[in-house]
Each structure stands twice: as C-alpha cells, then as structure tokens.
Amino acid sequence: MNIKNQQSPQDKKNPNKPWVKFENVCLTYNQNQRKDNGQRTLALDNVNLSLKRGGVYYLTGPSGAGKSSLLKLMYLALRPTSGKVELFGRDIDNLSRNELPELRREIGVVFQDFRLLPHLNLFDNLAVPFRTRGQEPHEYENDVIDLLGWIGLSHKVNQLPETLSGGEQQRVAIARAVICKPRLLIADEPTGNVDPQMGDLLIDLIMKLNQYRGSTIVIATHDHEMVKRAGRPVLAIEAGKLTQYETPPTHLRFFGRDKT
Amino acid sequence: MRFYFSKIFKNPFFQYFSKLLGINEVALLPTNGKQARPLTIVVSIMCALGCLAALSARIGFRAADAWTSELKSALTILVEAPKDEANILRAVQITQQTKGVKSASSMSREKAKELLKNYGANIGSLLDELPLPNLIEVGLDTNSKDTAKELQANLSAQGFKVEVDDHSRYSGEIVKTSAVLRGAALLALLALMIASVASIAFAARAALETQSECVQILHLIGAEDEFVIHEVQARFTRLGLIAGAYGAIGAAILIIIANLIMQMGASDLTSGTKLLRWWDFWILLVAPLISAIASALAARIAARDTLKELV
Numbered sequence: 001m002n003i004k005n006q007q008s009p010q011d012k013k014n015p016n017k018p019w020v021k022f023e024n025v026c027l028t029y030n031q032n033q034r035k036d037n038g039q040r041t042l043a044l045d046n047v048n049l050s051l052k053r054g055g056v057y058y059l060t061g062p063s064g065a066g067k068s069s070l071l072k073l074m075y076l077a078l079r080p081t082s083g084k085v086e087l088f089g090r091d092i093d094n095l096s097r098n099e100l101p102e103l104r105r106e107i108g109v110v111f112q113d114f115r116l117l118p119h120l121n122l123f124d125n126l127a128v129p130f131r132t133r134g135q136e137p138h139e140y141e142n143d144v145i146d147l148l149g150w151i152g153l154s155h156k157v158n159q160l161p162e163t164l165s166g167g168e169q170q171r172v173a174i175a176r177a178v179i180c181k182p183r184l185l186i187a188d189e190p191t192g193n194v195d196p197q198m199g200d201l202l203i204d205l206i207m208k209l210n211q212y213r214g215s216t217i218v219i220a221t222h223d224h225e226m227v228k229r230a231g232r233p234v235l236a237i238e239a240g241k242l243t244q245y246e247t248p249p250t251h252l253r254f255f256g257r258d259k260t
Numbered sequence: 261m262r263f264y265f266s267k268i269f270k271n272p273f274f275q276y277f278s279k280l281l282g283i284n285e286v287a288l289l290p291t292n293g294k295q296a297r298p299l300t301i302v303v304s305i306m307c308a309l310g311c312l313a314a315l316s317a318r319i320g321f322r323a324a325d326a327w328t329s330e331l332k333s334a335l336t337i338l339v340e341a342p343k344d345e346a347n348i349l350r351a352v353q354i355t356q357q358t359k360g361v362k363s364a365s366s367m368s369r370e371k372a373k374e375l376l377k378n379y380g381a382n383i384g385s386l387l388d389e390l391p392l393p394n395l396i397e398v399g400l401d402t403n404s405k406d407t408a409k410e411l412q413a414n415l416s417a418q419g420f421k422v423e424v425d426d427h428s429r430y431s432g433e434i435v436k437t438s439a440v441l442r443g444a445a446l447l448a449l450l451a452l453m454i455a456s457v458a459s460i461a462f463a464a465r466a467a468l469e470t471q472s473e474c475v476q477i478l479h480l481i482g483a484e485d486e487f488v489i490h491e492v493q494a495r496f497t498r499l500g501l502i503a504g505a506y507g508a509i510g511a512a513i514l515i516i517i518a519n520l521i522m523q524m525g526a527s528d529l530t531s532g533t534k535l536l537r538w539w540d541f542w543i544l545l546v547a548p549l550i551s552a553i554a555s556a557l558a559a560r561i562a563a564r565d566t567l568k569e570l571v
Binding site for chain 1: 286287288290291473474476477478479480481482483484485487571
C-alpha cells in the first residue's frame with residue numbers, strides 16, 4: 001500500500017504549530033451521561049497538552065483515570081465542558097456542525113472494542129471511510145485489497161467480522177483507521193488482542209503512517225514494556241490530571257495495571 | 261439486449277433513483293428483518309385503507325356531481341292559470357323558445373298521478389277526482405344561467421300565472437350533504453396518511469436507536485449528517501414503496517371482490533363500485549409513490565433528530 005501522501009498547503013505553512021492542543025480542558029459528565037448518585041463527575045481536570053505534528057505519544061494511566069475521555073475529546077466524540085481544544089490549528093469551538101465531518105476524516109480511530117460494522121464483510125468494512133467521503137468503488141478497491149493483503153487477511157475478504165478472531169478483528173480495525181492516511185491516529189490498546197509478532201506488525205504499520213505521512217500518533221496502552229521500549233513521549237493520566245513527559249518516566253506508578 | 265440494459269443502467273435518471281433508493285449499494289446500516297416485516301404489514305394495511313378511502317371519496321364526488329347536475333339541469337313550471345289544454349300547449353311553446361331550454365313538455369296526468377303515489381297518496385279511485393297540478397317539465401342546457409328568471413318573465417308577459425321551481429331547495433341540501441361526504445372521505449384519507457407517517461417515523465427512530473452503534477461509527481469516521489440521513493431514508497423509502505404496492509394490490513383485490521358481490525345482486529354497501537371508472541385506478545398507481553414519499557420524509561425527520569443528539 002502506498003502510504004505516502006502530500007502535505008496540505010496549510011501543513012507547510014505552519015510546520016511547528018501543534019497538531020493537538022488542549023488548554024485548561026475540563027470535562028464533566030452530567031447526570032444524563034453518567035449516573036453517579038446524582039453527582040457530576042469530573043473526568044478531566046484542567047488538562048493541558050500539546051502534541052507536535054509527526055509525534056508519537058503513548059497515553060497511559062490506570063483504568064478510570066480519564067484516558068477514554070481524553071481520547072474522545074481528541075476524536076471529537078465529546079466537547080469539553082470548559083477550556084480550549086485545537087486540532088490541526090483549528091479551535092473546535094469555532095467550527096460549525098457542517099465543518100466537523102471534514103475534520104473527523106483527518107482522524108483515524110482504533111477503538112478498543114474494534115467497532116467494526118457487524119453486517120459488512122471485511123472489504124466493505126474497510127471501504128466505509130471511502131464511502132463516507134462519497135468515493136466510488138473503482139477509486140478505492142485497490143487500496144482496500146492492498147491493505148487486506150498487508151494485514152494478512154486477503155483470504156477472508158468476504159467474511160463477516162463475527163467469524164474472525166479477536167486479533168484479526170483488531171487488525172481490520174487498525175486497517176480501517178489508517179486506510180485514508182489520517183493526520184492524527186488515535187489507537188486505544190491497538191495490540192491488546194494480538195500475539196507479540198502481530199503486535200509488532202501492527203505497530204510497524206502505524207509507524208509507517210507516522211514516517212511517510214507525518215501523522216501524529218496517540219497510542220493508549222497499559223503495556224509499560226512497550227512504552228519503555230519505544231522511548232517516545234508519554235502522556236500519563238491519573239484521576240483526570242495529565243502529565244506530559246518527553247521520555248518515558250522512570251517511576252511507573254502511572255502505568256495502569258502494572259503499578260509497582 | 262445486453263447493450264439495451266447497460267444503456268438503462270447508465271441512464272442518469274435510473275442512476276438518480278437507484279441512489280435515492282440505495283439500490284446496488286451495500287447498506288451501511290444493517291437491515292433488521294424482525295423490525296421491517298411488521299412495519300411493512302402495518303404500512304401495507306394503512307395504504308390499502310388509504311386507497312379505499314380515496315376511491316370512496318371518488319365515488320362520493322361522482323355521486324354528488326351526478327345528483328347536483330341532474331337537479332341543476334332540470335326545472336318544473338307549475339301553471340296556475342289559465343289551465344286549459346290549449347294554453348298549456350302555448351306555455352310549453354313559449355318555454356321551448358326561451359334561451360337555455362333544451363326540452364320542454366307538459367307532464368301527463370298519468371305521470372302526475374305516479375308522482376303523487378310515490379309520495380304516499382295511493383288513494384285508489386279518489387286520485388282521479390283530485391285536481392292535479394298542471395306541470396311543465398323543462399330540461400336545461402348545462403351552461404344555462406338565469407333561465408328560471410327568464411321563463412318566469414316570459415310566461416308572465418304572455419299572461420300566465422306560473423311558479424318556476426328550479427329545485428334549489430333540494431340541490432342545496434344535496435350539495436351540503438355531498439360536501440360533508442367529501443370532507444369525511446378526505447379527512448379519513450388524511451388521518452390514515454398521518455397514522456402511516458407517524459408509524460414510519462416511530463419505526464425509523466427505533467431502528468436508529470437499535471443501530472446507534474453503527475450510526476455513531478459512521479459519524480466518527482467522518483460521515484456527514486446528510487450521508488447518514490440518506491442511508492436511513494433510502495431504506496425507509498424502499499420499505500414505503502414496497503408496502504405501498506402491497507397495499508394498492510390489496511385495495512384492488514377488495515374492489516374487485518366488492519364489484520363481484522354487487523354483480524351477484526348483493527348489498528347496497530357495494531353499489532358504489534359501479535360509479536368507479538377504470539381511470540379512477542390511477543389512485544392505486546399513485547399510492548405506492550405517496551407512501552414512499554411519506555416514508556422518506558418521516559425517516560428523514562427521525563434521522564435528523566437522532567443525529568442532533570450526537571456531538
């Protein structure tokens with residue numbers, strides 16, 4: 001698959017502008033969204049972060065710390081209760097509802113629970129991002145077939161997701177997220193359901209996207225070995241508060257399951 | 261043959277409709293057969309009832325038109341004086357020469373007796389002794405205006421004392437009754453349409469709720485609201501079209517059965533079918549289209565409302 005792509009004029013204009021920027025972002029779930037004895041729950045508390053274009057970041061923290069909330073704000077599934085969120089230099093508060101889809105197309109998301117469309121076969125699942133962009137089959141079928149080959153599932157092209165193993169579904173979910181070469185890739189536990197060999201292959205695919213397209217990558221994980229091995233910047237979150245490290249910290253108390 | 265078909269498929273008109281109905285495309289939202297079947301049945305029944313209401317309205321319109329035009333195309337002149345046969349004949353001639361009159365003839369004594377019998381005056385030989393009125397039956401041109409006034413004036417000028425009855429007393433009642441009938445039929449039709457639209461909107465909302473996961477994925481992948489709305493709308497437009505066709509076929513079968521019952525000499529309930537003309541069955545052809553359009557609108561509104569809830 002040809003993952004290389006041209007930079008947009010806007011990207012060239014502001015090469016140093018952060019791709020993702022949070023300023024004093026707070027997120028509160030009200031009673032309609034989450035029922036906690038009628039109390040409002042503070043999921044993110046005054047979060048500040050700045051992710052560079054082309055950077056690879058690992059997001060880690062214990063369960064319930066606010067990782068998913070942070071990711072949802074990044075992939076525009078939620079709006080902050082207060083504070084400012086900027087994506088690719090654009091303040092999302094200033095965007096109309098009609099402008100949001102265009103921005104979402106620049107973001108690839110790998111959900112922890114895959115979220116493949118259960119009634120579509122693998123080919124059609126990978127074709128969804130193209131179809132939402134109004135593209136015709138002849139424009140995307142080669143890309144879909146190439147990528148299916150790359151993740152080793154060409155022989156299962158007509159199968160439904162329910163017939164695949166967890167690891168295979170994970171591969172398809174990653175393929176769907178990267179197929180349109182997004183400027184920001186958000187992956188929630190992308191290697192959680194695959195063997196180490198396939199995990200390396202998938203990380204390799206993600207890194208290729210980073211290398212050739214200059215995409216910013218955010219990987220949420222509990223796997224601190226992976227974080228340490230990568231040696232990339234870390235976003236550590238605990239009780240809704242975020243700390244950004246340029247290199248993996250030596251103390252591991254933020255590292256989810258493996259609190260030692 | 262193959263060339264002919266490929267030409268049809270490439271036709272922009274065909275492509276527009278196949279896009280509108282989501283034909284030749286894999287549906288991005290799953291179709292739920294368990295939900296679609298009962299809805300198809302409900303919409304089919306509503307559509308069949310709608311067709312019957314519309315055809316009943318057509319019968320009502322035609323019957324009312326026939327009654328009123330019959331009444332408006334005739335009038336009766338009561339000659340009070342002079343009453344002798346020669347003068348009555350002269351009055352008939354004057355009537356015939358009046359503008360707007362198609363035909364005029366004096367009513368025979370026998371016909372007048374028959375009329376009285378119809379009104380319960382069957383009193384045997386006593387009827388012969390009664391002083392029966394001298395009546396002139398007048399047929400009018402359909403476009404005639406103020407003929408009654410003109411007849412009154414012409415006959416009075418010739419020394420006749422006459423009373424011209426233009427049946428307005430009865431036609432007014434009939435016009436009112438037929439207006440009520442037409443209104444009732446149209447209201448029934450409207451009520452059925454509203455019920456159909458409401459049930460489709462309800463089903464579309466329910467479908468979107470059960471498929472909220474898929475809707476959310478499409479939304480997050482960058483599908484515009486209009487794209488998701490189109491997906492939902494195409495499915496319900498198809499459903500409306502199919503259910504509408506079933507309903508129209510059902511209504512046609514019911515009309516055929518009613519007509520057969522009438523031919524076998526049965527009830528008054530089916531007698532209206534003889535007022536139907538073959539071209540009235542355009543209603544059955546249009547019904548699936550109306551059903552499809554109503555379904556599309558209902559689904560569109562439901563989908564738009566559901567999407568508004570997403571960020």
